[in-house]
Amino acid sequence: MIPLPEPMRRALTVAAEAAGAGEVPVGAVIVHDGRVIAAAGNAPRSLRDPTAHAEMLAIRMAAALLGRERLEDCDLWVTLEPCAMCAGAIAHARVARLYYGAPDAKGGAVDHGPRLFGQPTCHHRPEVYAGIGEREAAALLRDFFAARR
Amino acid sequence: MIPLPEPMRRALTVAAEAAGAGEVPVGAVIVHDGRVIAAAGNAPRSLRDPTAHAEMLAIRMAAALLGRERLEDCDLWVTLEPCAMCAGAIAHARVARLYYGAPDAKGGAVDHGPRLFGQPTCHHRPEVYAGIGEREAAALLRDFFAARR
Numbered sequence: 531m532i533p534l535p536e537p538m539r540r541a542l543t544v545a546a547e548a549a550g551a552g553e554v555p556v557g558a559v560i561v562h563d564g565r566v567i568a569a570a571g572n573a574p575r576s577l578r579d580p581t582a583h584a585e586m587l588a589i590r591m592a593a594a595l596l597g598r599e600r601l602e603d604c605d606l607w608v609t610l611e612p613c614a615m616c617a618g619a620i621a622h623a624r625v626a627r628l629y630y631g632a633p634d635a636k637g638g639a640v641d642h643g644p645r646l647f648g649q650p651t652c653h654h655r656p657e658v659y660a661g662i663g664e665r666e667a668a669a670l671l672r673d674f675f676a677a678r679r
Numbered sequence: 680m681i682p683l684p685e686p687m688r689r690a691l692t693v694a695a696e697a698a699g700a701g702e703v704p705v706g707a708v709i710v711h712d713g714r715v716i717a718a719a720g721n722a723p724r725s726l727r728d729p730t731a732h733a734e735m736l737a738i739r740m741a742a743a744l745l746g747r748e749r750l751e752d753c754d755l756w757v758t759l760e761p762c763a764m765c766a767g768a769i770a771h772a773r774v775a776r777l778y779y780g781a782p783d784a785k786g787g788a789v790d791h792g793p794r795l796f797g798q799p800t801c802h803h804r805p806e807v808y809a810g811i812g813e814r815e816a817a818a819l820l821r822d823f824f825a826a827r828r
Contacts, residue, residue, distance in 0.1 A: 579739050580748045580772035581730070590728050599729045614795055615767025618788070622764060623729035636800060639767070643800035644793035646763055651785060651792035 537561050537607040538631065538663040544571040544584070545609045545670050551576055555670040558584035558608040560592035560601065560625075567604075568592040584608060585616035589623050600624045609667035611638030611660070617646040621654040628656040631667030686710050686756040687780065687812040693720040693733070694758045694819050700725055704819040707733035707757040709741035709750065716753075717741040733757060734765040738772050749773045758816035760787030760809070766795040770803040777805040780816030 545557030548571030570587035694706030697720030719736035
C-alpha cells in the first residue's frame with residue numbers, strides 16, 4: 531500500500547484531535563515551500579465561531595504567518611471536501627492547489643452542490659485533487675457520528 | 680424621502696471607515712433583540728486575512744459576544760450582496776434575516792452566481808431583503824474605485 535503524503539497524514543491527525551474535542555473530525559494543513567506552515571482542526575463548537583472550519587483556521591493562520599492575504603504559493607490539504615464558505619475562502623486566498631480526502635455529497639461545494647470553482651463568477655480556481663486519504667478521512671467521520679448516535 | 684433603517688446606516692458608516700483605511704468599502708452589522716451587537720468593515724488588507732470580509736467579522740464578533748455558534752435570533756445587515764464565503768457563513772450561523780444594500784453581479788452569491796441559498800444542499804436559508812441603502816452603498820464603492828484609478 532502506498533503511504534499517504536505527509537500533509538494528508540498531518541491533516542488526518544488534527545481531524546482525529548478535533549473528534550477528541552467533540553468537533554466533527556475534519557483537519558486541514560497549508561503547505562508552503564514544501565513545509566507544513568499551518569494545521570487546524572474543525573472547531574466551531576469550542577471556539578463558539580460558526581466560521582471556524584479547519585480550512586478557514588488554517589488559511590487564516592498561514593496568512594498571518596506569511597503576513598499577506600494571498601496564498602498563491604500555498605497548497606491546502608483537507609480531509610473533507612470543502613463547503614461553500616471554505617471554497618469561497620480558498621478562492622479569495624488564491625490557494626494554488628487543493629487536495630481533499632473524502633467527498634461530501636451533502637455539504638461539499640467543490641464537486642457537489644454549487645461546484646463553486648466551476649461557476650463563471652469564480653475569480654480563482656485552484657487545481658483540485660480529490661480522494662487522497664479518503665478511506666481514513668471517511669472512517670474518522672463515520673466513527674464520530676456512530677459514537678454520537 | 681424615507682430615512683434608512685438604523686442598522687443600514689451603521690453598516691454604511693463602517694463601510695465608509697473601511698474605505699478610509701484603503702479597504703473596499705463594505706460594512707456589516709448584526710442585530711439581536713433590536714440592538715446592534717456587532718459592526719465591522721471589510722478588512723482583508725489591514726488584517727492580512729483573506730477571510731476578513733465585513734460579514735465574517737461581524738458574525739464572529741456576535742457569536743463571541745453571545746457565546747454560541749448559532750445566531751438564529753440575529754439579523755445581518757450588509758451594504759453589499761454577500762459572496763459565496765459569506766453566504767456560506769450566514770447559513771452555518773443560521774442567521775434569521777439578511778438585509779443587503781447593493782447587488783454584486785460579479786461576486787455576489789445570493790441573487791447572482793451560485794445563488795447559494797437556493798441550492799438543494801443549502802441547510803439554512805435566511806429571509807433575504809435586498810436594495811435597502813443600495814444607492815448609498817453603491818456610491819461608496821463607485822467613489823472608492825474611481826479614486827484608485
